[in-house]
Amino acid sequence: MAEIPTYTLNDSTSIPAIGLGTYGLRGAAGTEAVALAIGSGYRLLDTALNYENEREVGDGIRTSGIDRSEIVVTSKIPGRHHGYDETLGSFAESSTNLGLDVIDLYLIHWPLPGVDKYVDTWKAMIALRDEGKVRSIGVSNFTEEHLERIIGETGVAPAVNQVELHPYFPQATLRAFHERHAIRTESWSPLAKRTELTREPLLVAIADSHSVTPTQAVLRWHLQLGSIPIPKSADAARQRENLDVFGFELSDDEVATISSLERGRLWGGDPVTHEEF
Numbered sequence: 001m002a003e004i005p006t007y008t009l010n011d012s013t014s015i016p017a018i019g020l021g022t023y024g025l026r027g028a029a030g031t032e033a034v035a036l037a038i039g040s041g042y043r044l045l046d047t048a049l050n051y052e053n054e055r056e057v058g059d060g061i062r063t064s065g066i067d068r069s070e071i072v073v074t075s076k077i078p079g080r081h082h083g084y085d086e087t088l089g090s091f092a093e094s095s096t097n098l099g100l101d102v103i104d105l106y107l108i109h110w111p112l113p114g115v116d117k118y119v120d121t122w123k124a125m126i127a128l129r130d131e132g133k134v135r136s137i138g139v140s141n142f143t144e145e146h147l148e149r150i151i152g153e154t155g156v157a158p159a160v161n162q163v164e165l166h167p168y169f170p171q172a173t174l175r176a177f178h179e180r181h182a183i184r185t186e187s188w189s190p191l192a193k194r195t196e197l198t199r200e201p202l203l204v205a206i207a208d209s210h211s212v213t214p215t216q217a218v219l220r221w222h223l224q225l226g227s228i229p230i231p232k233s234a235d236a237a238r239q240r241e242n243l244d245v246f247g248f249e250l251s252d253d254e255v256a257t258i259s260s261l262e263r264g265r266l267w268g269g270d271p272v273t274h275e276e277f
């Protein structure tokens with residue numbers, strides 16, 4: 001099993017370069033899928049209170065036979081829990097669901113600027129980190145404006161911003177902002193939810209030239225951008241395929257060619273207007 005490289009975040013903690021998305025992994029099959037992924041080498045898991053599968057993720061860790069300390073568990077606070085006290089309560093709920101005292105990476109799921117409580121939410125996240133209940137704090141779906149505001153009002157930059165990112169939406173400007181502020185980018189829906197992306201002829205040609213699958217070429221593209229992809233798969237063979245991306249390298253031209261598939265945000269989840277409660 002290949003060793004997964006890690007990044008050091010801006011708070012000095014370590015995070016694997018690729019992880020498992022778990023949206024939709026529920027029930028006994030969900031627990032089994034999480035345990036199988038850990039058995040195949042995944043050490044970064046992504047869930048959220050709103051996925052209603054934190055219990056399955058915790059159970060998957062416990063049945064995997066791998067020490068909990070080796071796994072970076074991510075969860076996220078939903079919009080209905082924005083606000084200082086609500087955030088502390090939401091953490092307690094997620095911690096109970098997961099059966100874990102400490103959450104390794106805790107994110108604000110969406111900024112909900114219309115509600116305008118994300119700064120207070122961020123302050124509570126800082127308190128949770130300072131109390132040792134959370135190892136790293138970050139955000140998801142934040143724009144430059146939202147990031148500038150929380151950094152300006154608290155002096156604390158998120159360790160991670162998890163955003164929609166795939167070859168149809170490479171987010172070059174936001175990634176450059178992240179780099180300037182030592183924020184690690186994470187890619188959600190890194191395979192563009194397996195739409196027509198992996199049938200794109202130019203991607204298929206690049207994959208063929210490396211004797212890998214189009215999915216593997218896409219995941220390698222994320223790695224070479226320095227963004228952490230969290231592909232979801234319920235299937236053990238596909239989970240392994242998605243992790244087997246460290247034995248080849250794309251040229252700069254190939255990275256640029258894949259990025260040229262850009263067409264914009266795909267599912268209408270504009271952080272400025274999207275309300276997720």
Ligand SMILES: NC(=O)C1=CN([C@@H]2O[C@H](COP(=O)(O)OP(=O)(O)OC[C@H]3O[C@@H](n4cnc5c(N)ncnc54)[C@H](OP(=O)(O)O)[C@@H]3O)[C@@H](O)[C@H]2O)C=CC1
Pocket residue numbers: 020021022023024046047109140141162163187188189190191192193194215230231232233234235238239241242
């Ligand atoms: N912060 C946020 O707002 C958001 C976060 N997320 C996170 O990102 C994760 C990943 O995004 P998601 O939307 O699930 O989409 P992905 O881009 O990860 O695509 C998942 C789809 O691809 C299929 N798939 C995975 N690997 C392969 C493969 N090797 N070959 C063929 N098909 C494959 C899966 O099917 P199968 O399971 O059958 O293999 C599934 O249908 C989520 O699970 C969630 O954790 C997602 C959306 C928003």
Ligand SMILES: O=C(O)C(=O)[C@@H](O)[C@H](O)C(=O)CO
Pocket residue numbers: 023048050269275276
């Ligand atoms: O994080 C996810 O997987 C999502 O789908 C989010 O967009 C969020 O849970 C949501 O808005 C659901 O409608």
